[in-house]
Amino acid sequence: MFSTLELDVRPGSGLGMFEIGNSLWNVLDTLRGLQHLFPQVDVKYDPDTPTTPVILHLRPHLDLLFSGHQQRLSTISVKKLRDPNPPLTLTYKNAVLSSSEDVLKRVGVSRMFGPTYPGDDLRYPGVSFSFDEDARPDTLKSPIVQTDDREQEVKRIVISQKNLDNAQRDALDEVMECPAMDGELHRAVVKIHEGVTLQFYPSDSEPIQVLLGTSTAQDLTVELGPPLRTHYKEDDRMTIHARNHQSEAESDGDYFYNYQQHGIDFLISGTTHTVKKIILHSNVPGSPLFQRYKRCPWEVEGHPEDDEDEFPPRKKFYERVEEIQHFLAPGEAPPSMILNRADYEDGLRLPSSATRLFGYDGIILEATESGHVVSVTLF
Structure with a gap:
């Protein structure tokens, strides 16, 4: 029986114990003491370059992307929200966003975060909600007809640093200076x-x-x-x-x-x-x-x-x-x-x-x- 993993969503800032701007060294050091929560951590990188971005895959829910030069946490991806191994509960401002009993849908995101710009995903400063399990880059996605289906289930949540000009950040960008540093x-x-x-x-x-x-x-x-x-x-x-x-x-x-x-x-x-x-x-x-x-x-x-x-x-x-x-x-x-x-x-x-x-x-x-x-x- 798995205990529930409870994490708070902080748009532009972090998720649970993970803070945007944290170093790879610090995060892996922290994970060594949390093996009861994250028993398996996969480290993925390109061995041909010293400035390769590094991805930590914390099965089954989390992918943590670290920038290539600074080795700092730049993007947090949460997926398989309904996977019970372990059960995952996400909160936002002390309110339950998603849990094993509460399915996160398009209408729930809109009620909690308000209106946003048109598009396949719901994008807000520092956080986005995708209805595609793979969450491939927009340029690689198959054409999807815009839908207003209020009951669409959220399959992935991505937390990243906010841009001062509110422009969308590239996932491989270096992290801008922030208090975590x-x-x-x-x-x-x-x-x-x-x-x-x-x-x-x-x-x-x-x-x-x-x-x-x-x-x-x-x-x-x-x-x-x-x-x-x-x-x-x-x-x-x-x-x-x-x-x-x-x-x-x-x-x-x-x-x-x-x-x-x-x-x-x-x-x-x-x-x-x-x-x-x-x-x-x-x-x-x-x-x-x-x-x-x-x-x-x-x-x-x-x-x-x-x-x-x-x-x-x-x-x-x-x-x-x-x-x-x-x-x-x-x-x-x-x-x-x-x-x-x-x-x-x-x-x-x-x-x-x-x-x-x-x-x-x-x-x-x-x-x-x-x-x-x-x-x-x-x-």
Whole structure:
């Protein structure tokens, strides 16, 4: 016997615990604690692009669409309103909109939401009601004769962000800035040999600078709050590639501050307690570290063309590794090292768990075999 799933419909804002603008990382983290409500979650994406939109299918009722660049919830689709596994009750302003006993029909929508423009669907700012189970895009639908059948049963409800000009939004559009994003990372500008500048939502807030060799663990706690995790550095295998032999001794006692909610790790010196390395994660679907960290929207900044150049060139997280390599050092790419994360995690099973490490002066790129950069390390 399934317990009833009760969700409130908020046009332009959200549905139940799901808020338009929530990040993919946060939503999946929330779903891990709600397995009694959503026992099966299917993650769908295009493995050929790092900016693929991601769909979470929560059987049988919900499809959550996340935008390709920001990985933020942009569209919520509710279907199979009458499926009893589990029973679904939808409310709007504390009134029952649909339930196992209350069939939602055209006349019910009109009574609750009022008049709207002509069309096959009933569209209101931030929400629409479809009488087609598949809810295909308008351009693909078969011609349907307009009907005034008051008893038509609603088969799908779609909740999306409201446009300021009331124009219909494309489902694949990026989410406009909204309160659900406040306090989350908007942009991380990387300056090689210096550090990173972090810009948070609201986007007009003061940026935070984290400088290599200068910013301390205490600075991070004051500016970013306590990390979600702290652990001491145990893996010293990369020290064999160091240019000087003091590196191994100097790394004794080093520890990581892990800010998974921002997609960033900081390696901190165990002696000076200053930042030694900064690791920024791209959260590419299908990669070995997918969903370990929220997407960090990093941008590597180059040198300005002249002293008056206020907008130095940048390369962003979604550009291919070959383009970023040419940006960092035009010419032949350096030799790469292969990192297979399946060698270190027994439960990891992926079609391609190996990545390549490309080292430059002050920065390391980790990329998949298909050329997607999954992380950037500054040192």
